[in-house]
Amino acid sequence: MDSKRTVSIIGTGSYVPEKVLTNKDLESVVETSDEWIYSRTGMRERHIAAEDQAASDLGSEAAIKALVDARIGAEEIDLIIVATLSPDMFFPSTACFVQEKIGAKNAFCYDLGAACSGFLYAMDVAKSQIACGAVETALVIGSEKMSTFIDWEDRGTCILFGDGAGAAVLQAGGEGRGIMESSMGSDGSLAHLLATPGGGSRNPISHEMIDQKQHFLKMEGRDVFKHAVVRMSEAVLDVMEKNGISADDVSCFIPHQANIRIIDAISKRLGVADRMFSNVDKYANTSSAALAIALDEAARGGTIKKGDLVVLTVFGGGFTWGANVIEWGK
Numbered sequence: 001m002d003s004k005r006t007v008s009i010i011g012t013g014s015y016v017p018e019k020v021l022t023n024k025d026l027e028s029v030v031e032t033s034d035e036w037i038y039s040r041t042g043m044r045e046r047h048i049a050a051e052d053q054a055a056s057d058l059g060s061e062a063a064i065k066a067l068v069d070a071r072i073g074a075e076e077i078d079l080i081i082v083a084t085l086s087p088d089m090f091f092p093s094t095a096c097f098v099q100e101k102i103g104a105k106n107a108f109c110y111d112l113g114a115a116c117s118g119f120l121y122a123m124d125v126a127k128s129q130i131a132c133g134a135v136e137t138a139l140v141i142g143s144e145k146m147s148t149f150i151d152w153e154d155r156g157t158c159i160l161f162g163d164g165a166g167a168a169v170l171q172a173g174g175e176g177r178g179i180m181e182s183s184m185g186s187d188g189s190l191a192h193l194l195a196t197p198g199g200g201s202r203n204p205i206s207h208e209m210i211d212q213k214q215h216f217l218k219m220e221g222r223d224v225f226k227h228a229v230v231r232m233s234e235a236v237l238d239v240m241e242k243n244g245i246s247a248d249d250v251s252c253f254i255p256h257q258a259n260i261r262i263i264d265a266i267s268k269r270l271g272v273a274d275r276m277f278s279n280v281d282k283y284a285n286t287s288s289a290a291l292a293i294a295l296d297e298a299a300r301g302g303t304i305k306k307g308d309l310v311v312l313t314v315f316g317g318g319f320t321w322g323a324n325v326i327e328w329g330k
């Protein structure tokens, strides 16, 4: 279906908390080594939020930077979507807390749950809302305090994640094609491979559930790795076909920042290693924030420029995956 209006990204922002946790620091937390972590994941360090910082605090910091970049006031925002798997609380939505913190009093707000794919999914939903004329300006945020949901005694997962947030302001109009068609998919039959099984209505909070550490993220790393490579590669190929472009037309590919070996495997499959963006060394996997932070860094650092075609791709729990294409208009 053709969008009725062009939708552009008019500003981006990102925020990571002050505290840095290096691979070396992790050596005193679990039995691991800087060498093991770096060679398996490409990660050097990650940022960890302070005790009194929740997802909405991180998200608000990123949002304020995005608004400054977009040169608009918070009251101009009609819609706020926060993608997160580490919300401030079950309800109200983290987006409502962000609204209050940044003073976006004219917005309606909700959270979107698609695990690590959340920011791209939220961008697609916001884009559709703008394209059909329902809203003019939307603030899309990926924000995670992963450190709260990680088992710090499980070396298979605790080394992989970090905290942070990224944001983008979407608005009707702009030069070029803006945010183009997306390609997205999900496979609920594989939900068990990456999940936080406890604490919801399936397995409610109880002493027993907590003793069994079911409230922490669980992952079958090797399976996740394989599916992530296949699904992100397929999504990129599909979205390029859908939009009538080839890899040669694309200036920059920005994938979910989960592991440099996943990113390298996708680069190899698509033959685009020279244009693949990564910052996983600095932040580790910040789930739904990872793509948002990477997009902001690529834009601010001049990796993507006005008129460039940029392909974004994500993969996460669910499983969920997707890709989209943006003609950068700033």
Ligand code: ACO
Binding pocket: 031, 032, 033, 036, 037, 040, 041, 115, 116, 155, 156, 157, 159, 194, 219, 220, 221, 222, 224, 225, 228, 258, 259, 262, 285, 287, 315, 316, 317
């Ligand atoms: N330090 C040292 N040794 C470790 C560590 C660690 N931190 N973690 C595991 N090991 C050990 C294991 O115990 C195992 O030892 P064993 O052979 O004696 O049993 C050995 O290392 C190999 O373990 P594997 O799990 O097979 O290691 P692998 O090479 O597959 O790497 C990793 C593990 C890095 C987790 C990899 O599977 C991976 O990156 N998977 C994808 C994870 C991911 O990206 N998830 C998120 C994607 S979606 C989202 O963002 C939510």
